[in-house]
Amino acid sequence: xxxxxxxxxxxxxxxxxxxxxxxxxxxxxxxxxxxxxxxxxxxxxxxxxxxxxxxxxxxxxxxxxxxxxxxxxxxxxxxxxxxxxxxxxxxxxxxxxxxxxxxxxxxxxxxxxxxxxxxxxxxxxxxxxxxxxxxxxxxxxxxxxxxxxxxxxxxxxxxxxxxxxxxxxxxxxxxxxxxxxxxxxxxxxxxxxxxxxxxxxxxxxxxxxxxxxxxxxxxxxxxxxxxxxxxxxxxxxxxxxxxxxxxxxxxxxxxxxxxxxxxxxxxxxxxx
Numbered sequence: 001x002x003x004x005x006x007x008x009x010x011x012x013x014x015x016x017x018x019x020x021x022x023x024x025x026x027x028x029x030x031x032x033x034x035x036x037x038x039x040x041x042x043x044x045x046x047x048x049x050x051x052x053x054x055x056x057x058x059x060x061x062x063x064x065x066x067x068x069x070x071x072x073x074x075x076x077x078x079x080x081x082x083x084x085x086x087x088x089x090x091x092x093x094x095x096x097x098x099x100x101x102x103x104x105x106x107x108x109x110x111x112x113x114x115x116x117x118x119x120x121x122x123x124x125x126x127x128x129x130x131x132x133x134x135x136x137x138x139x140x141x142x143x144x145x146x147x148x149x150x151x152x153x154x155x156x157x158x159x160x161x162x163x164x165x166x167x168x169x170x171x172x173x174x175x176x177x178x179x180x181x182x183x184x185x186x187x188x189x190x191x192x193x194x195x196x197x198x199x200x201x202x203x204x205x206x207x208x209x210x211x212x213x214x215x216x217x218x219x220x221x222x223x224x225x226x227x228x229x230x231x232x233x234x235x236x237x238x239x240x241x242x243x244x245x246x247x248x249x250x251x252x253x254x255x256x257x258x259x260x261x262x263x264x265x266x267x268x269x270x271x272x
Contacts, residue, residue, distance in 0.1 A: 004051040013042045019082065036082035036090075045073040060113065066106040073099045089141045096134040103127045116168035124160040149193040158184040172225040180217040186210065206248020215241040233264040 019036040050068040057063065080092040104126045111119040132152040139145040164178040188209040192199035219237035226232070238259045245252040 001054045002051070005049065007048045008046065010043070010045045013044070015040045015042075032085060034082050034084040036080065038078065038080045040076060040078035042074065042076045045071075047071045060111060062110040064106075064108045064110075068102075068104045070102045071099070072101075073097075087141070091139045092136060094134065094136040096132065098130075098132045100131075101127075101129040118166045120162075120164045122160075122162040124162075126156075126158045126160075128154075128156040130154040147193075147195050149191075151191045152188070153190075154186065154188040156184065156186045158182065172227075174223040174225075176219075176221040176223070178219055180215075182213075182215045184211075184213045186212075206250075208246075208248065210244075210246040212244045213242065215239065231266040233262070233266070235262045236260075 016037070016039045019034075019038055021033045021035075022030050023033055024030040048068070048070040050066070052064065052066040054062065054064045074097075076094075076096045076098075078094045080090070080094075082090040104124065106122065106124045108123075109121045111121075113119070130152070131154075132150070134148075134150045136148045137145055138148070160180070160182045162178070162180045164176070167175045167177075169175055186209070190207045190209075217237065217239050219235065221233065221235040224232045224234070236259070238257070240257045241255065243254045245254075
């Protein structure tokens, strides 16, 4: 079987507001410090696609594949004007462009060797990309105009692999064994300028950031039903996680390992 879905939209959202800041001195009437207006136009564009393919190879094997993709683009232009009672004025104009992309792919294999057992393997891969570019020009009366620019690039990639095996045994036992593995990496680059020159006040952590993570999970579980009234659940699981961080000249690492066990008893009063 196969299905496909597509969606697209685009809209413009205008906005306008009047601004005023007031102060009330002790024993005196409220008075305005400054007044102004703010206006903006925001253009939003969206495009998404998703689908799924299911293929039954035979009575024991089945494959399924599900890809998705999305794109969002937001462009915004704004104007902020203010007038102080002392005659000073501010005129700020800003333009920004913020595109965002996302993709995901999922592949699953189901295998049923017999009526009592089932194996499922799943692989999921994802990517997210974020871009931002903002330019702002501020003009204050009696001063040279100042131009600010902020640019960001961020990418996140992750892969997830899962294996689940279920086996029905005699004596009312249902055995489940599985494992999960995930890998992720985030890369970010940032840049800031004032009048075309780098803003050195933001250099403390550098202009690049990288985060890498790996995680392993294992588990085994036995659901043992003695009769209609009494059931036991035994389980053991473990996790090993590691995260590496690089930000400018700094390095950091987090690692932890955890094992846990559980025992649950279920009693159905209606059958006792």
